[in-house]
Amino acid sequence: MNDLAWLLRGRPGETTEDRLEGFLRNASPREILETLVLSREESAKKAAESLGIAMGGDDESFLDSMLWKLGFVPNRRPDVRDNYWKNHARLESFVATALAATESTEEELRAISSNYFVALEEHLFDSLIFATWALLTDHTLNGRPFEFHLKSAREFTIERLNASVLRKAGAERNDLSEGPSLQEIVQGFLRLSSHLDELRHHESDHARHQDDYPRFVAQTDLQRFPFSHTLPYLDLTAASQVGLREILRDVGTKLNDSGILSARNGLLHAKGKQRTPTIAEVKSALDGARVVLRSLEEIGCVRTTFEVVSSESDQWGRSSTLLRANGTEIRLTGPSTYELVGLPSLHRKVYLMQGAVFAPPNEMLRFREGFDSDYAEYWRDFMRRPEPASRPPGTQLADAGAEMEATGTNS
Structure with missing residues (x-):
């Protein structure tokens, strides 16, 4: 005591x-x-x-x-974007000081820039993976719907974007790889924008088969299923489709024009092979990168963890939930007519894709972070909803029990 x-x-x-x-x-x-x-x-x-x-x-x-x-939610782990902005601020601070310096700062600039460009490539590639996976994956048929797994999403993105470009004989491929260069990543955003634009002309090719609709669609009008296509992008509002395409295209073109690519080559390559950029050129490139990457965050094509700040409900069951991440606040109201779609709970850490609205006023795509492990893989399809009309109601419970008995997990 x-x-x-x-x-x-x-x-x-x-x-x-x-x-x-x-x-x-x-x-x-x-x-x-x-x-x-x-x-x-x-x-x-x-x-x-x-x-x-x-x-x-x-x-x-x-x-x-x-x-x-003890059953509590720990503090959120830093996102990939957090590491980038930390390095961005460090380099930006150094550049602001170096503008007034009289002595040579080249060696120190190269040292700080090394960490910055590593973080930039990681951040951009992670964002490209997240955006491609989120917009072009049929999440409703997944064993863990709307759950982001980096490894499988990376494989999906590389395969999808590389296959989206028609090859011409002798043309440079510039494909994405497991460890892509900054130039390849920037090109990836242009490819994604072009691919999304092309999909608009082939919507019928991606229409959802009637047997792939959840069972509740035929049983109630109180809940809606907004994904009539197997690609979520095609079921977003027209404004969202246009906004996403334009921002993703701008990320590629404006990063090319910002000077960030030439600054990287000049600072990271050996002396003599590339001209070292001036402090003023580095500052201009950072300013350009800041504007582009902020616009990418504004449409939610960056993995940013949102957490609940407050949640209120009235006597009639109407709710209002405020979520916040890095100073950005988003308020979502309920009840929602899309609660049976499988979107993750707002009361857990989620990624919100503000630019991917599938129903007004702000019904947007949202995702939870998944983790790859033997444990997660073992339970991946546990209690998964059966396909409509494939089995009579209630048999999923019997099947789950049989599976547990077969694997020895019901003891």
């Missing part, structure tokens, strides 16, 4: 018990664990033993593990 009294000495309350009661009532689960568990090695070891987790690593990872085991 003496240790506890010291830990809670700044909390309101007349006695230690009062302070503890108020602390547990008002503090976040993370703050409680950090204060009461991490304060003493003995407490941390006992908590780790009780929860069955290892103590190795840093405090933040240990806190995340404890929160997860």
